[in-house]
Amino acid sequence: MFSLYILIIISLLIAAGAFLLYIWAVKTGQFEDLEETKYQVFDEDDDEVPTKPQNGTKTK
Amino acid sequence: MQKGTHFYCDHCSKLTPEKKLTKTPVNGVERHFCCPGCELSFKVLKQVGYDDYYNLQRKELGLGEERGAVILTEEEQARMDELYREFVQGSGEIKLVYLKIEKIHCAACVFANEEIIRKLPGVLEFNINPGTHRSKIRWDNRLITLAEILNTIANIGYYAYPFHPSKAKPTLDAETKDLTMRLGASALISMNVMLLAIGLYAGYFQGMDPQMKAFLQWINMIMTIPGVFFAGKPILQGAWYNLKSGSPGMDVLIALGSLAAFFLSVWHVITGVGETYFDTANMLIFFILLGRYVESKAKQKILKETDKYDDYRVETVTKIHDGIRINSGLDDVAKGDFLEFYPGDILPVDGVITNGTSAFDESVLTGESIPRQKTSGDQVISGSRNLDDTFIMQVTSVGDGTIFSRVLELIEDSQLSKSPISRLVDQVSTKFIYFILLSASISFIWWNLTSGFEIAFPIAISVLVIACPCAMGIATPMALLVGTGESLKRGVLIKSGEVLEELVKVNQVVFDKTGTLTTGIMKVVAVHEFDETVDKTELYSALAHAETEVYHPVARAIRTHFFGLTGKYEGYSDFAGFGGKGITFQTGSYKVAAGNTKLMEDEGVEFLSHLGLIKSIAGNGHVPVLIAVNGTLVSILEIADEIRTEAKETLAKLAEMKIPVIILSGDRKENVNQLARVLGLSQDQVKGELSPEDKANEIRKLIESGKTVMMIGDGVNDAPALSLAQVGISMGEGSQISLDSSGVVLLNNSLPSVVKSITLARATYSKIRQNLFWALFYNVVMIPIGAFGILIPIWAAAAMSLSSISVVFNSLLLRRTVSSSFRRMGY
Known part of the structure; x- marks a missing residue:
């Protein structure tokens, strides 16, 4: 019976952790655009696009 | 603000001894502050026009209102104008600004705001779109200032700020983000509370160790505190402001239900007697937030479509000044200036082409994807894209006066405007709330007398929640928003x-x-020729050139029809124009007369042999133009305004x-x-x-x-x-x-x-009626269900949200209805 008290408190702590993680995720905008993410590979952002590999140079 | 040798700080109202005080003149009045932080805050609040904050605070301290705080000095006024200058439109004393009002949740909020603001002296027009929470306000600057209006809105518990219609999306995004956070938090807490609540329910039926019961109840209570006060904060706040302004909205009902469940449970936990309803308190908030989240996502989706206009904003142009090309900001362009545009440029102003020819993509305004060819003298409109070639144009209108800006303004207006039906719904649903409060009280009293408190309490909460008229409130605006968006897509x-x-x-x-x-443009539709000996190419080329001297639709038709003929062209001389009759001129060896029968009579040309043809042309509603060479009729042109x-x-x-x-x-x-x-x-x-x-x-x-x-x-x-x-x-x-x-x-x-x-209007309107019917039907059916105690509060909340969500989805279905009915019509 005593273990139940301990386990409930542990589960609560885990839930609290998940809660904080969720708040962090929303605040940093992880849920902002769920649609667009899958198209990101097609985006040609100048900074991210590797140029044609040349000898001795590394691509990003 | 003196009290002995102590002074109240003008910001935080803390009583401060004189020697510790900072005295600073702010806008000509000496102000006292306990610390530099307060001084800074005071100035900032003053600047953004939140002076009434101090009046409220002073009221609480029993100090009485300081009316002087709202009257702005000229200097403050100037700073305010500077702050909002880029938002305020309109020259002269009548000003216009678009406001975004936060914390509006329901029809009652809209109603309260409109009622109070419209009554202010000097406010000429004030409309809130319940769908987007945007509003348009027009006021007379001599009677009231923007600062005073914003103050009043803040005073009744809402927060308004000016915005550019086209820049609204970020705020909506921020709102959705906040909602996402609270919804997730509420979901997480509700699940955990529910889990333990099931244990408690089981204990209720099967018996439970009292110590364990108390433990679970305590934990549930601790978890519910953020569930109600953090996740439910927007609802509680909304309810508070509703009460303060004296016009209860749906927030009041939800907050009342949730808080009642929470505090009763807390009482039961502390006294150790009775059951707890923490699950109810949480789930109520969860379902309401869920409904709002869906609504806000739908709005975001619709607004994305008008976003395309943002790409058509241009900041700099190439101005030609004394033959020199200079890069110039759009603000420096005035009517009459000459601008040069390159292929790919978007025109930010209206104008007339003075030099060059190009094709223009006007699809952003017209929805028409085929480019239009334009040349010198043609009007080009703002928002169109230059496709082919560089050209120079003279500006005819700039800024707010351009067609593009006017159209954007109209679009904004159309989304803000309310149909008479939605105004009626607003009024009805505000009154409806009193009715709900009454029904809940009656249910509570009845069940309390017959079955006792433990049964009566959840039933009263059920009634409060289930009867919420929010589906009714969004039924019209949601359908209107989708309907106008669909129309716009089709031009x-x-x-x-x-x-x-x-x-x-x-x-x-x-x-x-x-x-x-008809097109309104005359065109040559037929050429009847009688004499083969005359060189027609030479005749018509000269005619086309000679007609350039005349400004008449018929002359224009002839000109455009015959220009570009290749062949002999001798030039023309001895031109004479006879208004209302025609023209005569000489080309090569031909003496030409072109005009109506009156001209032919004057010139002594015989045309009676062709009278039948002339009459039949006129009978068709067309215009006959007779052409004679050296006194003989050689051809008749048939000119008509094309259908x-x-x-x-x-x-x-x-x-x-x-x-x-x-x-x-x-x-x-x-x-x-x-x-x-x-x-x-x-x-x-x-x-x-x-x-x-x-x-x-x-x-x-x-x-x-x-x-x-x-x-x-x-x-x-x-x-x-x-x-x-x-x-x-x-x-x-x-x-x-x-x-x-x-x-x-x-x-x-x-x-x-x-x-x-x-077709679009009919589809939208029938959708509005459909929405209203279902919302009303839901309320009529659900109130008795709640009052008879058939549904526990949690399910009442779920049903309520479901009705709102179904209205939102039903409105989105309008797109499909419109597309399919157009397909049926062949468009």
Whole structure:
């Protein structure tokens, strides 16, 4: 019976952790655009696009 | 603010001894602060116009209101104007600004704001769109300032700030983000509380160790505190402001239900007697947040479509000044300036091409994807994209005056406007809330007397929650938002909700002839030739050139028809123009006369042998132009105002919809009758030789006979008739007049849009009625269910949210209805 008290408190702590993680995720905008993410590979952002590999140079 | 040798800090009202005080003059009045932080905060609040914060605070301290705080000095006024300058539109004393109002959740909030703000002296117009929470306010700067208006809004518990219609998305995003966070938090907490609550329920039936029961209850209580006060913060806040302004909204009902469940449970936990309802308190908030989240996501989706206009904002242009090209900011461009545009450029201003030819993509305004060729002398409109070539144009209007800005403003207005039906719904749902509070109290008293508190309490909460009229509140605005968005995509701009409701009722369509059913541009439709000995190429080339001296639609038709003929061209001389008759000139060995029969009589040319042909041309409503060379008739040109290709089809569609059509024209009776024959109308459906006043009278007669009239005309000379008809549509080429005088603007200037606008309005309106029916049906059915104790509060909350969500989805379905009905009609 005593273990139940301990386990409930542990589960609560885990839930609290998940809660904080969720708040962090929303605040940093992880849920902002769920649609667009899958198209990101097609985006040609100048900074991210590797140029044609040349000898001795590394691509990003 | 003195009290002995102590002073109240002007910001935090802390009583501070004089020697520790900072004294600073702010805008000419000496102010006292306990610390530099307070001083800074004071100045900032003052600057953004939140002075009433201090009045509220002073009231609480029993200090009485300091009226002086709201009256701004000239200096403050100037700073305020500076702060909001980029948002405020309108010159002179009548100003206009778009406000975004936060913390509006329901019809009652909208109602409260509108009621209070409209009563302020100097406020001329104030409308809130319950869908987007945007509002448009027009006021007289001599009677009230923007700062005072914003103050008043803040005072009743809402937060308003100016915005540019096109820059609204970030705020909505921020709102959705906040909602996502609270919704997730509420979900997480609700799940955990529910888990333990199930244990407690089981304990209730099977018996439970009292120590364990108390433990679980305590944990649930601790978890519920953030569940109600963090996740539910927007609801509690909304309720508080509702109460403060004396107009309860749906937030009050939810907050009342949730808080009652929470505090009763807390009492039971502390005393150790009775059951707890923490799960109810949490789930109520969870379901309401879920409903709002879905609503806000849907709005985001709709607003994304108007976002495309953002890409058409241009900041710099190439100005030509004394032959030198300079890069210039848009602010420095004035009417009359010369600008140069390169291929790919977007035009930020209206103008007339002075040099060059290019193709223009006007699709952003018209929805028409085929580029239009324009050359010197043609008007180019803002928002169009230069495709082919570099050209120079002279600016005709800039800034707010451009067609593009006007259209954007109209779009914004149309989304803000409320239809009469939604105004009625607003009023009804505000009153409805009192009714709900009453029903909940009656249910509580009844069940308390018959079955005791433990049963009566959850039932009262159920009634409060289930009866919430929020589905009713969003039924109209959601459908209107989707409907106007769909129209816009098809190049139809319906200016207001009122126009939309009139459009639905239209049972008589009146067309003007010239420029409406016809293109309004004369064209050579046939050339009849009699003499083979004359060199026609030489004759017509010279004729085309000679006609450039005359400004007449017929001359223009001849010019455009014969220009570009390759062959012999000798130039022309001895030109003479006879107004209303024609022209004569000499080219090579030919002495040419071109004009009507009167000119031929004057010149002594024999034309009676061709009288049959001339009469038949005139009988068709066309114009015959006789051409004589050296005194002999050699050919007759047949010139006509072309009927628009879509005219017949449009009339057929209207007949299909069983809407009667008549044509009112200022043109000669024969011409109008001829048009009726071509279009398949009977003679009594057309009337010719009418002055603009006659047309207006005809419209008045139709309206008096009980018809709802839609008039389609060409802006300028039909203006009286257009403004008289319940729905006026003008077919002017994207002109300012057509934007101002008509209730429906056809951005693509095409006749089928007339049919489309009626179809769109009908679809939107039937969706509104459908939404309202279901929302009302839901409330009527659910209140007794709640009152008889059939549903526990959690399910009541779920049902309530479901009704709102179903209204949102039902409105989104409108897109599909519109597309499929257009497909059926062949558009």
